[in-house]
Amino acid sequence: MSRDQLAKMTKIEVVVTGATAPAVRDLFRAAGAAGFTSMTGVSGLGHHGYHQGRLLFNEQATLEMLITVVPDDKVDAVIAGLRPLLTSSSGVMFLSETYVSRPEYFA
Amino acid sequence: MTGTPVERARLRSDVAVAARILPMNWPIDTFIAVNPAAGFEDRSFGTAVADIGEQLGARGLPERSLFRAAYAANRITDVDLAAALGRRYPDTVGGPPIHLGPRRSDGSPLWVDPTDLLLADLQLATAAAPPTRRTLMLSERIAPTVADSVDAHTAHWCAAFLDTGQAGWPMPSGETGFFQAWRDLAPRDPRLPTTSRRRIRALPADSDAAALTALTDLGIPPDQHRSYLQAHLSRLPGWAAHVRWRAEHTVGIDLVDYLAMRLVYESTLLAEHTDAHRDGYVHETARPGAVPGWPSEGQRARDAAAALGADTVPVDDLGRAGATLATMPPADRDLVWLEAYEFHYRDRLLRSLPVVTSGETGPLRRPAAQLICCIDARSEGLRRHLESRGQYETFGFAGFFAVAIRYQDLAGGAAADLCPVLIAPRNSITEQPMAGTEDRAARLVAGRRALAGTQDAFHAAKNDMTAPFALAETAGWIAGPVAAAKTLTAGRYGTLRDRFRRRVAPDAPTTLNVLVGVAPEERALLAEAALQMMGLTHRFARIIVLCGHGSTTENNPFQAALDCGACGGHRGAPNARTAAAILNGTDVRDHLNRQGINVPADSWFVAAEHDTALDRVTVLDRHLIPSQYHAEIDDLVADLAAAGGSLAAERAATLPGAPPLPTPEAATAHVRGRSTDWAQVFPEWGLAGNAAFIIGPRSMSAGTDLGRRTFLHSYDADVDTDDTALETIMTAPLVVAQWINSQYYFSTVDPEVFGAGSKTIHNVVGGIGVLSGHNGDLQLGLPWQSIGNGDTLIHEPLRLFTLVQAPLERIERIIHRNTVLQHLFNHDWVALAARTTSDSAWQRYTPDGWQPWTTPEVSPT
Numbered sequence: 001m002s003r004d005q006l007a008k009m010t011k012i013e014v015v016v017t018g019a020t021a022p023a024v025r026d027l028f029r030a031a032g033a034a035g036f037t038s039m040t041g042v043s044g045l046g047h048h049g050y051h052q053g054r055l056l057f058n059e060q061a062t063l064e065m066l067i068t069v070v071p072d073d074k075v076d077a078v079i080a081g082l083r084p085l086l087t088s089s090s091g092v093m094f095l096s097e098t099y100v101s102r103p104e105y106f107a
Numbered sequence: 108m109t110g111t112p113v114e115r116a117r118l119r120s121d122v123a124v125a126a127r128i129l130p131m132n133w134p135i136d137t138f139i140a141v142n143p144a145a146g147f148e149d150r151s152f153g154t155a156v157a158d159i160g161e162q163l164g165a166r167g168l169p170e171r172s173l174f175r176a177a178y179a180a181n182r183i184t185d186v187d188l189a190a191a192l193g194r195r196y197p198d199t200v201g202g203p204p205i206h207l208g209p210r211r212s213d214g215s216p217l218w219v220d221p222t223d224l225l226l227a228d229l230q231l232a233t234a235a236a237p238p239t240r241r242t243l244m245l246s247e248r249i250a251p252t253v254a255d256s257v258d259a260h261t262a263h264w265c266a267a268f269l270d271t272g273q274a275g276w277p278m279p280s281g282e283t284g285f286f287q288a289w290r291d292l293a294p295r296d297p298r299l300p301t302t303s304r305r306r307i308r309a310l311p312a313d314s315d316a317a318a319l320t321a322l323t324d325l326g327i328p329p330d331q332h333r334s335y336l337q338a339h340l341s342r343l344p345g346w347a348a349h350v351r352w353r354a355e356h357t358v359g360i361d362l363v364d365y366l367a368m369r370l371v372y373e374s375t376l377l378a379e380h381t382d383a384h385r386d387g388y389v390h391e392t393a394r395p396g397a398v399p400g401w402p403s404e405g406q407r408a409r410d411a412a413a414a415l416g417a418d419t420v421p422v423d424d425l426g427r428a429g430a431t432l433a434t435m436p437p438a439d440r441d442l443v444w445l446e447a448y449e450f451h452y453r454d455r456l457l458r459s460l461p462v463v464t465s466g467e468t469g470p471l472r473r474p475a476a477q478l479i480c481c482i483d484a485r486s487e488g489l490r491r492h493l494e495s496r497g498q499y500e501t502f503g504f505a506g507f508f509a510v511a512i513r514y515q516d517l518a519g520g521a522a523a524d525l526c527p528v529l530i531a532p533r534n535s536i537t538e539q540p541m542a543g544t545e546d547r548a549a550r551l552v553a554g555r556r557a558l559a560g561t562q563d564a565f566h567a568a569k570n571d572m573t574a575p576f577a578l579a580e581t582a583g584w585i586a587g588p589v590a591a592a593k594t595l596t597a598g599r600y601g602t603l604r605d606r607f608r609r610r611v612a613p614d615a616p617t618t619l620n621v622l623v624g625v626a627p628e629e630r631a632l633l634a635e636a637a638l639q640m641m642g643l644t645h646r647f648a649r650i651i652v653l654c655g656h657g658s659t660t661e662n663n664p665f666q667a668a669l670d671c672g673a674c675g676g677h678r679g680a681p682n683a684r685t686a687a688a689i690l691n692g693t694d695v696r697d698h699l700n701r702q703g704i705n706v707p708a709d710s711w712f713v714a715a716e717h718d719t720a721l722d723r724v725t726v727l728d729r730h731l732i733p734s735q736y737h738a739e740i741d742d743l744v745a746d747l748a749a750a751g752g753s754l755a756a757e758r759a760a761t762l763p764g765a766p767p768l769p770t771p772e773a774a775t776a777h778v779r780g781r782s783t784d785w786a787q788v789f790p791e792w793g794l795a796g797n798a799a800f801i802i803g804p805r806s807m808s809a810g811t812d813l814g815r816r817t818f819l820h821s822y823d824a825d826v827d828t829d830d831t832a833l834e835t836i837m838t839a840p841l842v843v844a845q846w847i848n849s850q851y852y853f854s855t856v857d858p859e860v861f862g863a864g865s866k867t868i869h870n871v872v873g874g875i876g877v878l879s880g881h882n883g884d885l886q887l888g889l890p891w892q893s894i895g896n897g898d899t900l901i902h903e904p905l906r907l908f909t910l911v912q913a914p915l916e917r918i919e920r921i922i923h924r925n926t927v928l929q930h931l932f933n934h935d936w937v938a939l940a941a942r943t944t945s946d947s948a949w950q951r952y953t954p955d956g957w958q959p960w961t962t963p964e965v966s967p968t
Contacts, residue, residue: 022354023123026361027119027123030119031115049923052925056636056831057509057511057527057530057839059529059531061529061842074112077111077115080117084117085120085124088124090926
């Protein structure tokens with residue numbers, strides 16, 4: 001299967017603290033995203049230094065990565081909602097082109 | 108559709124950011140202590156205090172009168188003030204003496220140390236004006252009665268929808284969600300003008316669109332939506348904070364729904380209000396500059412110099428003195444007072460700790476038993492009294508004992524999440540009858556259901572429209588004498604009631620399905636993690652008691668606040684039972700042995716529960732304890748009873764109405780009476796007084812009376828080879844302790860906004876919280892009777908002081924990679940002192956590095 005047979009969409013990846021994650025999930029839903037994937041306890045090095053990964057007894061302080069894929073007509077709404085959230089708290093957002101084989105799942 | 112997708116998404120985002128000023132307000136039956144100002148932890152404590160004042164209209168610091176009284180009582184001394192000044196303004200305090208002209212007394216030159224000048228200024232400073240919310244709703248500015256009406260309607264509908272079963276009639280249409288139900292019902296509200304009802308009937312079907320429409324009608328430009336939403340959220344922070352909790356834990360309501368309703372009320376009612384003149388209205392969000400009313404530096408210098416005995420201060424000297432005082436802005440002076448108040452306690456705490464030479468080992472004999480208690484400050488009293496009775500060792504660990512469980516008891520009611528709210532339950536544990544005792548278990552369950560059914564029927568009859576008459580006829584003859592007995596002879600009534608309950612529902616031996624509920628590999632890892640965290644990896648006693656805790660009180664909506672916070676505001680017995688079962692498993696013992704934790708074959712873990720209202724420790728699951736331990740258990744139970752009696756006598760000294768200097772027996776009888784007294788508003792003091800958290804071996808504090816003010820978490824740096832144990836302690840138990848500490852702190856410094864007012868006028872609403880009186884905001888924090896008695900404050904509002912015995916670079920590493928700890932320590936929400944070993948000097952953590960803990964000397968004035 002070549003890329004021409006796939007549907008082009010936008011992938012939005014967000015890394016925020018566990019405490020901010022519910023707001024991001026709410027925003028995804030409100031902007032019409034059909035679903036999302038989340039990974040808790042992610043670690044890494046960022047603007048504010050190293051961030052610890054999974055903690056044994058604290059799921060709120062660790063970072064969570066949330067990934068959604070949306071068609072073009074929903075991208076602006078997601079971005080419009082995410083930017084103020086990320087301006088006022090720590091977190092990052094990545095946007096990239098992506099291709100899916102079943103676009104109806106993401107519409 | 109009103110509002111484009113972009114506008115709606117931005118609204119959601121604005122609501123989420125605006126709501127950060129709110130805490131989570133849990134339902135009262137699982138009261139969770141939280142820092143009500145947690146949303147401000149991303150900035151320094153001093154800045155947060157200012158922001159809390161402007162955004163919530165709440166105090167973030169104790170009133171000056173508290174500091175004045177403490178100073179008069181030598182609870183704050185000049186040494187304490189000098190220490191606080193030295194830490195905040197080291198360059199100024201270390202500067203050269205300042206000339207203040209001739210002395211008034213004899214004309215000789217007056218030279219003063221900068222510290223003395225600052226001290227004089229602190230003494231002269233007038234109290235800051237009470238904080239006021241600066242970002243207001245439009246109606247608050249132009250038609251305050253409309254704002255009050257919006258609040259009244261808000262409280263009315265929130266109480267109706269959020270009810271969890273207390274109300275006789277549920278809210279009609281509640282199953283459709285809050286906004287839809289309100290939209291259906293509000294147009295029928297006769298208290299509203301006809302045109303308002305018509306406008307509500309014509310609202311868009313979803314709350315996002317309704318909120319955007321209302322914001323447009325109110326004339327709020329999009330770039331001011333966030334602060335305007337904050338103005339609405341801060342009017343009734345208790346209800347809003349509970350809605351915030353609901354939105355994250357259930358369905359049917361979120362803050363957009365809540366705000367949409369408020370905004371619609373405001374816009375429609377303002378439209379009706381003929382006195383509302385909105386011409387020229389500007390929504391103000393900007394922080395004003397200099398606060399009016401503060402004296403100039405020159406004036407401060409003149410006043411301080413006069414207080415120090417100066418006659419006429421030359422202009423140049425006055426300028427130098429003014430420049431010195433300028434380093435301490437007027438708004439910071441209460442922070443200095445607070446830090447002095449804290450230093451006094453902290454310095455004495457450090458001095459009170461025993462001196463233990465590094466390498467000195469503990470007692471070589473095998474302890475008679477080891478007791479592992481919750482870190483809860485109340486455990487310190489029990490541990491101290493038990494240790495004083497002989498060869499007992501005690502440890503501190505979070506009271507859920509590392510098992511995050513969803514627990515269902517034998518009666519099969521609603522399952523409860525028994526774990527810190529920082530994590531979700533990871534295992535489902537069910538209580539089951541012991542094999543061969545199913546008949547007894549069935550009788551127990553039937554008895555409990557009969558008791559619960561009788562109680563439910565009585566309350567249902569009371570709340571019914573007609574049944575109360577029949578109830579009075581049939582049960583009135585007994586209800587009156589029972590009420591009299593509960594009031595006049597609470598202790599005896601409690602004993603009789605317990606006997607009756609045991610007769611109807613006699614105890615039956617049960618066990619927990621731990622082998623099914625927790626996977627083998629998980630059991631092994633949990634056991635290893637728990638023992639490593641508390642440093643209990645060798646020299647095990649024959650009996651090791653895992654002692655959870657709970658509190659037995661009567662007619663107390665804040666019961667959960669007295670239970671175990673690490674168990675989600677529940678009693679800790681199920682966690683202790685689960686952990687004991689895990690640690691006694693042969694597969695777990697094999698795993699521990701492979702990891703170098705050699706638990707002797709003759710060691711047995713026993714579950715127990717400490718009732719903090721009764722000072723009684725009950726050994727649980729005695730039927731599961733092998734017979735060879737029974738004699739030792741009996742000895743331990745006797746010593747625990749004696750320790751409990753001593754603790755009861757110690758506590759009685761501070762309980763209002765308790766007999767003075769009671770014997771342990773009299774004190775035990777007294778606290779039992781209190782716990783069953785339905786009119787008792789001071790069943791126990793809970794964690795009032797909490798002020799410090801000690802992480803390290805018990806040898807750091809053993810033998811010292813810490814006054815039940817310290818959380819104690821056992822830790823041995825030598826066995827924590829990869830920082831994991833300390834990191835877990837600092838990112839979980841420490842965080843929970845800080846929540847508890849902050850709950851007490853803010854409930855004390857602003858009982859109106861962050862506390863719950865007096866219990867005597869509380870009304871439980873919807874089973875979710877209390878109101879002060881019959882309407883208004885849902886109360887956020889602790890009642891006054893948890894922190895004070897009359898005009899006397901029992902709890903001292905001090906920020907948490909953490910002591911750690913571990914290599915300093917290890918502590919720094921952990922802080923560096925955890926933002927939550929950077930916020931707490933770098934922003935002055937929690938203070939930290941540490942030492943590498945027991946004979947190292949204490950070092951004070953600062954964002955710029957460790958500083959020796961020192962006590963300044965102050966020249967006599």
